[in-house]
Amino acid sequence: MAEKLTICLVGPRGGGKSSMLAAATDCIVQSAHGYSPDLRPTMQSITRAAFHGFDSVSAKLDIFDGLVDDYQKLRRAFAEGGAPTDARGREYFFRLTLHGDAPREIREKAPCLLRIIDAAGGVAIPDETAPADALTEIRDDFxxxxxxxxxxxFVLPLVRFEDSGWVGDMARLFERLALAPDQKLRRVIVAFSHYERLFVRLGPSAFTYACDPAVALHVLRRSLRSAPWIDSLRALETGAKVDIRFTVTSAYGFVKTFQNPNIDPHREGERRFRREGVAGSRALNEFWRPFLAVDPILYAALALESAFMFSYAQIDGSAQKPAALR
Ligand SMILES: Nc1nc2c(ncn2[C@@H]2O[C@H](COP(=O)(O)OP(=O)(O)OP(=O)(O)O)[C@@H](O)[C@H]2O)c(=O)[nH]1
Ligand SMILES: [Mg+2]
Known part of the structure; x- marks a missing residue:
C-alpha cells in the first residue's frame, strides 16, 4: 500500500502558501523545478476518500463535497488573483508518483499519498498577545x-525580518515543536517566496540569474543572517533529529521567451503574450508562471535533494552544493 504523508504549510498571512500549492502541479508540467527532468514526477489531485480509504467516514463526507475538485478551485482562485485562506484552513490530497530515474531509496518511497494542509496565516502564526478569542478552537485543531x-x-516572503511582527511567533513555534513529546515530524523546509521579485531590474537576464543555484544560496545566506528564529530552528535539527532545508520559490515565475519576472500575471495585458491561434488553457504554457513551486513539496514527501535545496551545512559554507538546474 502507498505510504501516506501529511505536510503542513505554515507562514504569515499573505506569505504565498496557497499560491505555491496552486502552482505546484503546473511547475511539474513545465519542468520548472530544481530536479532532473529524468525524474518525471506526477502529482495528481485525489479525493479525501481515496487518501483515507473508501470505506471510511471520509468517503461519506466526499458525497457532500467531493463533486467539485477542491484543488481545481484553489488553482482557479489563484489564476484570478488569489484570496486569503479562511481561518479553518483547507486540506488537499494528492498521489505523488515518479516515472523516471531516481535513486533506489527514493523510488521505494513512491508512489505516496499526500495530505497537504494549507493553514490560514493568522492561525498558523497567531498573535499571542491578543486576548483568547473564538479562534481558540481553530488553533487547537491546527x-x-x-x-x-x-x-x-514554512513559506516566508523575502522581506526584511526585523520589520515583521511575526518573527517572535516563529521562534516560539519552533521551540514548541522541539519540545512536543509525540510529534512525528521528520522534515522542515523553509521556503522563501516571491523569489522572482528580486530580479525585476535585470530584464531579460532575470531568468538566467534565477536559474543559478549560487544566486539562491547567496540570497538565502543574506536573509537568514538577520532571522532571529534561526537558533530555535537549529535546535529542532539537533534536538529532535528533524532534517531542515532552505530554498526559494515563486508562484508567479518568469515570462517565457522574454525571460523577465512575471510581475503581475493577473493583469489583462497577459493576453498579449498568447500565441496566435492557441486558445484556452494552453496559453498558460506561454509562461514560466511557477518557479521551484513544487520543490518544497517533493522534498517534504520524499527527502529528495534538488539543486536549490540547501542544508544548514551548505548555508554555513561547510558543504558544497552540486550541479545547477538542468
Ligand atoms: N510577486 C509574487 N506574488 C505572489 C507570489 N505568490 C503569491 N503572491 C501574492 O501574494 C498574495 C498572498 O498569497 P497567498 O498565496 O494567498 O498567501 P497565503 O500564505 O496563502 O495567505 P493566507 O491564506 O492569508 O495565510 C497574493 O496576492 C498572491 O497573488 C509570488 O511568487 N510572487
Ligand atoms: Mg492561503
Missing amino acids: ATKLLSADAIV
Whole structure:
C-alpha cells in the first residue's frame, strides 16, 4: 500500500502558501523545478476518500463535497488573483508518483499519498498577545494537525525580518515543536517566496540569474543572517533529529521567451503574450508562471535533494552544493 504523508504549510498571512500549492502541479508540467527532468514526477489531485480509504467516514463526507475538485478551485482562485485562506484552513490530497530515474531509496518511497494542509496565516502564526478569542478552537485543531505532520513547509516572503511582527511567533513555534513529546515530524523546509521579485531590474537576464543555484544560496545566506528564529530552528535539527532545508520559490515565475519576472500575471495585458491561434488553457504554457513551486513539496514527501535545496551545512559554507538546474 502507498505510504501516506501529511505536510503542513505554515507562514504569515499573505506569505504565498496557497499560491505555491496552486502552482505546484503546473511547475511539474513545465519542468520548472530544481530536479532532473529524468525524474518525471506526477502529482495528481485525489479525493479525501481515496487518501483515507473508501470505506471510511471520509468517503461519506466526499458525497457532500467531493463533486467539485477542491484543488481545481484553489488553482482557479489563484489564476484570478488569489484570496486569503479562511481561518479553518483547507486540506488537499494528492498521489505523488515518479516515472523516471531516481535513486533506489527514493523510488521505494513512491508512489505516496499526500495530505497537504494549507493553514490560514493568522492561525498558523497567531498573535499571542491578543486576548483568547473564538479562534481558540481553530488553533487547537491546527496544533493537532501540526503535530500529526510528517513535514512542515514554512513559506516566508523575502522581506526584511526585523520589520515583521511575526518573527517572535516563529521562534516560539519552533521551540514548541522541539519540545512536543509525540510529534512525528521528520522534515522542515523553509521556503522563501516571491523569489522572482528580486530580479525585476535585470530584464531579460532575470531568468538566467534565477536559474543559478549560487544566486539562491547567496540570497538565502543574506536573509537568514538577520532571522532571529534561526537558533530555535537549529535546535529542532539537533534536538529532535528533524532534517531542515532552505530554498526559494515563486508562484508567479518568469515570462517565457522574454525571460523577465512575471510581475503581475493577473493583469489583462497577459493576453498579449498568447500565441496566435492557441486558445484556452494552453496559453498558460506561454509562461514560466511557477518557479521551484513544487520543490518544497517533493522534498517534504520524499527527502529528495534538488539543486536549490540547501542544508544548514551548505548555508554555513561547510558543504558544497552540486550541479545547477538542468
Ligand atoms: N510577486 C509574487 N506574488 C505572489 C507570489 N505568490 C503569491 N503572491 C501574492 O501574494 C498574495 C498572498 O498569497 P497567498 O498565496 O494567498 O498567501 P497565503 O500564505 O496563502 O495567505 P493566507 O491564506 O492569508 O495565510 C497574493 O496576492 C498572491 O497573488 C509570488 O511568487 N510572487
Ligand atoms: Mg492561503
